[in-house]
Amino acid sequence: xxxxxxxxxxxxxxxxxxxxxxxxxxxxxxxxxxxxxxxxxxxxxxxxxxxxxxxxxxxxxxxxxxxxxxxxxxxxxxxxxxxxxxxxxxxxxxxxxxxxxxxxxxxxxxxxxxxxxxxxxxxxxxxxxxxxxxxxxxxxxxxxxxxxxxxxxxxxxxxxxxxxxxxxxxxxxxxxxxxxxxxxxxxxxxxxxxxxxxxxxxxxxxxxxx
Amino acid sequence: xxxxxxxxxxxxxxxxxxxxxxxxxxxxxxxxxxxxxxxxxxxxxxxxxxxxxxxxxxxxxxxxxxxxxxxxxxxxxxxxxxxxxxxxxxxxxxxxxxxxxxxxxxxxxxxxxxxxxxxxxxxxxxxxxxxxxxxxxxxxxxxxxxxxxxxxxxxxxxxxxxxxxxxxxxxxxxxxxxxxxxxxxxxxxxxxxxxxxxxxxxxxxxxxxxxxxxxxxxxxxxxxxxxxxxxxxxxxxxxxxxxxxxxxxxxxxxxxxxxxxxxxxxxxxxxxxxxxxxxxxxxxxxxxxxxxxxxxxxxxxxxxxxxxxxxxxxxxxxxxxxxxxxxxxxxxxxxxxxxxxxxxxxxxxxxxxxxxxxxxxxxxxxxxxxxxxxxxxxxxxxxxxxxxxxxxxxxxxxxxxxxxxxxxxxxxxxxxxxxxxxxxxxxxxxxxxxxxxxxxxxxxx
Numbered sequence: 001x002x003x004x005x006x007x008x009x010x011x012x013x014x015x016x017x018x019x020x021x022x023x024x025x026x027x028x029x030x031x032x033x034x035x036x037x038x039x040x041x042x043x044x045x046x047x048x049x050x051x052x053x054x055x056x057x058x059x060x061x062x063x064x065x066x067x068x069x070x071x072x073x074x075x076x077x078x079x080x081x082x083x084x085x086x087x088x089x090x091x092x093x094x095x096x097x098x099x100x101x102x103x104x105x106x107x108x109x110x111x112x113x114x115x116x117x118x119x120x121x122x123x124x125x126x127x128x129x130x131x132x133x134x135x136x137x138x139x140x141x142x143x144x145x146x147x148x149x150x151x152x153x154x155x156x157x158x159x160x161x162x163x164x165x166x167x168x169x170x171x172x173x174x175x176x177x178x179x180x181x182x183x184x185x186x187x188x189x190x191x192x193x194x195x196x197x198x199x200x201x202x203x204x205x206x207x208x209x210x
Numbered sequence: 211x212x213x214x215x216x217x218x219x220x221x222x223x224x225x226x227x228x229x230x231x232x233x234x235x236x237x238x239x240x241x242x243x244x245x246x247x248x249x250x251x252x253x254x255x256x257x258x259x260x261x262x263x264x265x266x267x268x269x270x271x272x273x274x275x276x277x278x279x280x281x282x283x284x285x286x287x288x289x290x291x292x293x294x295x296x297x298x299x300x301x302x303x304x305x306x307x308x309x310x311x312x313x314x315x316x317x318x319x320x321x322x323x324x325x326x327x328x329x330x331x332x333x334x335x336x337x338x339x340x341x342x343x344x345x346x347x348x349x350x351x352x353x354x355x356x357x358x359x360x361x362x363x364x365x366x367x368x369x370x371x372x373x374x375x376x377x378x379x380x381x382x383x384x385x386x387x388x389x390x391x392x393x394x395x396x397x398x399x400x401x402x403x404x405x406x407x408x409x410x411x412x413x414x415x416x417x418x419x420x421x422x423x424x425x426x427x428x429x430x431x432x433x434x435x436x437x438x439x440x441x442x443x444x445x446x447x448x449x450x451x452x453x454x455x456x457x458x459x460x461x462x463x464x465x466x467x468x469x470x471x472x473x474x475x476x477x478x479x480x481x482x483x484x485x486x487x488x489x490x491x492x493x494x495x496x497x498x499x500x501x502x503x504x505x506x507x508x509x510x511x512x513x514x515x516x517x518x519x520x521x522x523x524x525x526x527x528x529x530x531x532x533x534x535x536x537x538x539x540x541x542x543x544x545x546x547x548x549x550x551x552x553x554x555x556x557x558x559x560x561x562x563x564x565x566x567x568x569x570x571x572x573x574x575x576x577x578x579x580x581x582x583x584x585x586x587x588x589x590x591x592x593x594x595x596x597x598x599x600x601x602x603x604x605x606x607x608x609x610x611x612x613x614x615x616x617x618x619x620x621x622x623x624x625x626x627x628x629x630x631x632x633x634x635x636x637x638x639x640x641x642x643x644x645x646x647x648x649x650x651x652x653x654x655x
Contacts, residue, residue, distance in 0.1 A: 122423060126430045133437035134429075140441025166442040170519065173434050180427055181260075 016055035020046060021089075021179045022082045023061055075117045075189045082196045083113035089203040097146045101206060104142045105199050108135040112192045119185050130175065136169050143202065154209050161198075161205040168198045243330060245273065246317070256416035258426050260322075262419075267321040270414055271403040272358070274316040274327055274336055276306040279364060283396030287346035287361045294352060297359075297402060310355075310404055320402065320417055323422045325360070327401075336364075339402075341425050345398065347413040347418045356411045360401040360418075400532040428556075436559055441515050443563055513563045518556055528552055556584055603634035 022044055031039035045076040050057050062074060085106060091098045111131050143162055147155070168191075175191040178184075246269040251258055262268065280299050285399045286292055300306040315330035325344065327336040343363040348358045405411045517526055529552060536545040541592055545559075553560050561580060 078290060122427075126426055129430050129434055133434040136434075137437040137441045140438075144441070162442075169438045170435075170515070171444075173438065174519070176434070177431055180431075197515060 012051075014060050015194050017050050017201075018077065018193060018197050019058040019061055020050045020198070021086045022078055022084070024057055025086060025088075026081070026084060073188060073189075075184075075193065079189045079193050079196070080113055080116060082193060083109040086200060088150050089200045089207065090201055090208045097142065097149060098206070100102065101139075101146060102136070102203065104139040105203050108132070108139050108199055109196050111135050112196050115188060115192050116185075119188065132172075139199070140166070146206065157209055158205055161202050165195075165198045165202055168195050226566070247319075251413065251417075256413045256420075258417065260420070263320070263322045263424055267319050268417060269317050269319050270410070270417075271330065271406070272316050272318050272327075272414070273307075273310050273314040274329075275310075275314065275357075275404055277337070278301065278305065278402065280397050281361075281400050281433075285361065285397045285398065285400075287359065290350050293348060293350055293359055296400065297357070301568045302401075306402055309474040314357060314404070317402075318414070320414075321422060322421055322428075327403075336476055339401065341396040341421055344418070344422075347414050347415050349408075351408065351411075356405050356407055358403045358405055358411050358414050360403070362399045362401055364397040364399050432556065435516075435519070439559075439563065443513075513567075516560065516563060520560060521552075525552060542568070542575045543579075546576065548584060550579075 003086075025043075028039045028043045031042065044059060058074075059190065065074070083106075090102055093099075107205060114128060115125075117123045140162070143158075147158065172191045172195050175187050179188050248260060248268050248270070249258060258268065259352060275297075283298070297306055301308050316336060317328050317330055317333070319326040319328065319433075322341065324338050324340045326338045329336060332618060339360070339362050344360055345363070347360040348357075348359045348361070350359060403414075405414060444628060518527065521529065529549070532545060532548050532552065536542070549561060549564075550558060561583075565573075565576070
């Protein structure tokens, strides 16, 4: 895959598509136990539909919730669900560096998904932020180790993804500063979701290029 | 001044003179005292706008009973018994005032930076304690006394024993080592204040709690920023001048849109006179050196992005000016000192990001300077990681060595021509930083 294609795919896989893998993939996994064929058909259909119409899955979910009069904060719920591993994004190479990358990504997503539980207790939330800081750094360190050790033809795509991740990390930090002034937690949830999505994209990029 | 009283009976003059005189003086003092610099606090938790603590201050009236020094650091500030025992002993030794008199009247001035104690009359300063030196604040009610006790770092030079004096003066928390083999004991101080009632004590404690929260929040966000900066700054490739991808071209400066600031740009008319004219939009420079230029470009972009989030527009211009002066002959020493002053204590870690831009001839001085201001390795995970990046291009495979050993382990393995090429690249990058500072002047004008 060329860099251009990868960039386009990354842009297409914007955060709105997060609902597909964070909410629907676990549903499909459950459905596979009941009816494998139906589950696989549905999965393929949703993937195709989402690719053509980014955000479609989220719209469907929101409408279902409205129809059922389920009052839930969608963004917060998405964040809580987003820490689960997405098999499509896990790097399946056996080398320790890649397994470490999976592990560090998992750790970061996990701690980010805990934000809704911690945000109302200032002391605990500050500790969570420190844990997030350490997790971000460890993930970036691991990315750097992989860069150093392996020479890739298409390393620009990897570097681009790393830069995107750094950009969204900084955006998350800025969002926190604003939160401590205005108290609007929803923006923190949105920013955390974006960061989780970028974490998944890093894994996806390495999986594709490596 | 009030008029002298009329004729008074000699008996009254003698008997009542002292008391009346004292009452009168106290009354005069009370009426002469200025109003406190304070704001109404929201009940029930006495919340105050954080901006007031960050950009202003709040005063409260207290009585200053004294300060106990060389208190064992393991003192539990929540233990009423322990704290009162210390205070009682200090009273017996006359280290703490026994009676609450008007002479003990003081003002505590509270902000996000320090707690300042001054006498109520005359406002001579008693002491100032930076917030980061305060470990705990306790409220103890002892019969009619309402005490607020601050556990703080031991003041430098207040070491209790002659043998520990040297250590004590170096660090506020180092203890005295009284004899060889003795266990090091961390010491602290107790600042003992008395307030009028329980409400006043709770108010003071809540204000301190808010200050701690502000400071802790700020430092936590700083920690996050440093973690991101560190992870983003560490190089992702072997530093080599030659690469298979030698035909790549790369922009060395951010796009124009990235230059915008949330606030207004000031200092539009104060561009450095030595700054050469540059176009309003940043220079886009293409190079064909391949790997090295891309790394340098990314380092520059990362560093400028960080500076934009950490410095005001005026400060960025100052940074550009300092860089320009350095590039035009000012010494590395001056450059370091001025930058340290510009960044201040809370942002001194930004100096680490300058490593790639310091020429070889000055790198040793720069590294030593970093060490003296405490941003080099061994001080925590962030600086350890900063130390992993080595400025030297030489160690293509060894760029993960600890920065502490950088001076010892580094060996120049590249040919002189490669070093010249590196310096030329750094010179180009530094020019771009200066251009960024100048172009901001043009944007704001």
